[in-house]
Amino acid sequence: MPERIAILGAGIMGCCLALEFARRGRKVTVFDERCAPMECASRWNEGKLHLGYLYANDPSLATARHMLPAGLAFLPIMRDWIGEAIDTAISHSDDLYLVSRGSVVGAAATGAYFEQVTALAKTMPGCADYPGDLTRAAVRQASRSDLERHSNACDIVAGYFLPERSIQTRWVADRLADRVTQEPFIELRMGQRVEGVDAGESGHDPWTVRTLAVGDTGEATREAFGLVVNALWQGRVAVDRTAGIADPADCSNRFRVSAFVRTSKPLAVPSAIICVGPFGDMKNYNGRDFYLSWYPTGLLRDTKAAVPGAAPVIDSEIRAAVLRGIQKHLVPRLPGAGQVLEAAERIEVAGGWIFAQASGVLADPSATLHRRERFGVSRIGNFLSVDTGKYATAPHMAREIVSMVMD
Numbered sequence: 001m002p003e004r005i006a007i008l009g010a011g012i013m014g015c016c017l018a019l020e021f022a023r024r025g026r027k028v029t030v031f032d033e034r035c036a037p038m039e040c041a042s043r044w045n046e047g048k049l050h051l052g053y054l055y056a057n058d059p060s061l062a063t064a065r066h067m068l069p070a071g072l073a074f075l076p077i078m079r080d081w082i083g084e085a086i087d088t089a090i091s092h093s094d095d096l097y098l099v100s101r102g103s104v105v106g107a108a109a110t111g112a113y114f115e116q117v118t119a120l121a122k123t124m125p126g127c128a129d130y131p132g133d134l135t136r137a138a139v140r141q142a143s144r145s146d147l148e149r150h151s152n153a154c155d156i157v158a159g160y161f162l163p164e165r166s167i168q169t170r171w172v173a174d175r176l177a178d179r180v181t182q183e184p185f186i187e188l189r190m191g192q193r194v195e196g197v198d199a200g201e202s203g204h205d206p207w208t209v210r211t212l213a214v215g216d217t218g219e220a221t222r223e224a225f226g227l228v229v230n231a232l233w234q235g236r237v238a239v240d241r242t243a244g245i246a247d248p249a250d251c252s253n254r255f256r257v258s259a260f261v262r263t264s265k266p267l268a269v270p271s272a273i274i275c276v277g278p279f280g281d282m283k284n285y286n287g288r289d290f291y292l293s294w295y296p297t298g299l300l301r302d303t304k305a306a307v308p309g310a311a312p313v314i315d316s317e318i319r320a321a322v323l324r325g326i327q328k329h330l331v332p333r334l335p336g337a338g339q340v341l342e343a344a345e346r347i348e349v350a351g352g353w354i355f356a357q358a359s360g361v362l363a364d365p366s367a368t369l370h371r372r373e374r375f376g377v378s379r380i381g382n383f384l385s386v387d388t389g390k391y392a393t394a395p396h397m398a399r400e401i402v403s404m405v406m407d
């Protein structure tokens, strides 16, 4: 096991890797261009603890099979690192999946898929530890009166209450950032942009990490490490190229923003998502903290480029356009979203990159973006590159990766 370990990226993937190495007695150095850990996609996302329901356009169940073990392990692992209090950040009730008339999968096929995923989840180790205990889970079809109460548009043709939960990712981000900052075995190098990683003379180990302080234009600093793990998310492929890892066959980089709302009073509106395709959703975490998204207006960048370029700046114009999109398209479909906006005391419009080894757009049923079974690790010697896939899958993947290199 090499002496010096570098982790590139301080999102959920990098932080979980660092904590796991530290737990197993190894010192690590973490590099990130931001001033603090957990500032990007891992702070500003919906926090679905994925069981695979969203991927109804993958009837092979390959995506669900790939996601389930990690989705089920999220909470037990995170409790180890940031304590039992994490349970207070989880949504309390089942999600209402509403099938739109424009869905790329019909209502009956979507319902059948949900039944299959639920049955599969119940066979998995750890299903009893998922919030609400999946051993007793069932798909409940929404009645006509459920649909009339919670949705309001004639394009909703069916609804299903599913036992999937979500976590408030800003809450987790603050705790995880504290944990990595306080952990003596973790050295944080924030404000450092990773320019590349070069192989040693033998063509692989040791690896030299090249970094430049953000804002500097001079010579990069070079430092040798016996093991390097690249968890840079949208920045990953550019650094993989320097290490000799070829680009994935298909790349999709989307920059998406949503509204994170705090209300002045508790509201009893359900968490609901319109599926399957480029629609929107509303998450109720605790009665006062909400996530609202309308996909077409929240999608600020969508590129096939493996290296996507700079993130858009979210100025007042974009913020207003995103909120207008939610008001115009989400509120008529989910009237609860209107109540959330009316009672808002704080609204933040924010988001991040979503990388996928896939192609196409969500409105196209043949797009491989509807599947997510390819994320994971590529490796040359002791240079490892991690496609996180999902927020929910990161803690489990971190444990697996550390076991892979240490055991």
Ligand SMILES: Cc1cc2nc3c(=O)[nH]c(=O)nc-3n(C[C@H](O)[C@H](O)[C@H](O)COP(=O)(O)OP(=O)(O)OC[C@H]3O[C@@H](n4cnc5c(N)ncnc54)[C@H](O)[C@@H]3O)c2cc1C
Pocket: 008, 009, 010, 011, 012, 013, 014, 031, 032, 033, 034, 037, 038, 039, 040, 041, 042, 043, 044, 045, 046, 047, 048, 049, 050, 192, 193, 194, 195, 231, 232, 233, 234, 235, 236, 256, 257, 258, 351, 352, 353, 354, 388, 389, 390, 391, 392, 393, 394
């Ligand atoms: C709107 C939205 C909703 C989502 N909803 C869900 C959901 O419900 N459930 C779910 O499981 N997932 C969801 N996701 C996906 C999830 O957010 C990501 O899969 C996950 O956060 C990726 O974690 P990460 O640590 O790999 O990346 P990040 O959190 O982005 O961390 C990568 C880090 O690398 C740093 N970095 C990048 N390039 C460089 C460089 N060259 N030099 C130095 N530092 C660099 C960045 O500053 C960043 O801190 C959503 C994403 C978005 C945007």
